[in-house]
Ligand SMILES: O=C(O)CCC(=O)C(=O)O
């Protein structure tokens with residue numbers, strides 16, 4: 792597991808956008824996909840909001856995904872396995888880079904066909920707790936024509952990341968503007984932020 796942590800961190804240090812192709816195991820990815828579809832079936836996904844909790848607004852012209860927060864007290868084996876892996880990652884990151892991360896928050900996200908998320912920064916203007924953004928994709932057999940790329944803007948450079956199964960992306964939440972291009976089929980992920988409170 793530490794090899795993939797190291798790949799994520801060293802690519803982040805080299806290019807500001809850390810990427811590793813296989814952050815979660817195939818088994819865990821499959822269980823998380825099943826969990827997300829089960830939540831959808833049970834109508835437990837909610838329209839994602841914009842901004843901080845106190846002034847959360849919903850605006851489908853900015854983002855049109857649906858989310859569900861991973862929580863230990865959901866008592867779901869596979870959410871917990873994912874969170875265990877995050878605990879290990881945070882401890883590795885804090886040990887190797889002195890990042891002082893004190894917590895995290897993660898949600899499942901489902902972008903249905905035709906959904907997108909326009910350009911934004913992840914850190915809120917009125918709360919700087921979010922330090923790093925981290926997204927793990929859960930899309931088997933994703934093809935270029937499926938769209939849904941994550942586009943990350945850094946000055947003149949634009950990096951397009953295809954949301955392929957088991958890939959994780961890691962970047963600073965206050966630094967890089969990014970967007971999700973319209974997806975041509977259902978696009979699944981676990982998205983979250985490492986916090987310093
Ligand atoms: O799903 C992605 O690739 C990015 C999602 C995102 O930018 C967000 O939820 O803030």
Ligand SMILES: [Fe+2]
Nearest residue numbers: 911912913969
């Ligand atoms: Fe974002």
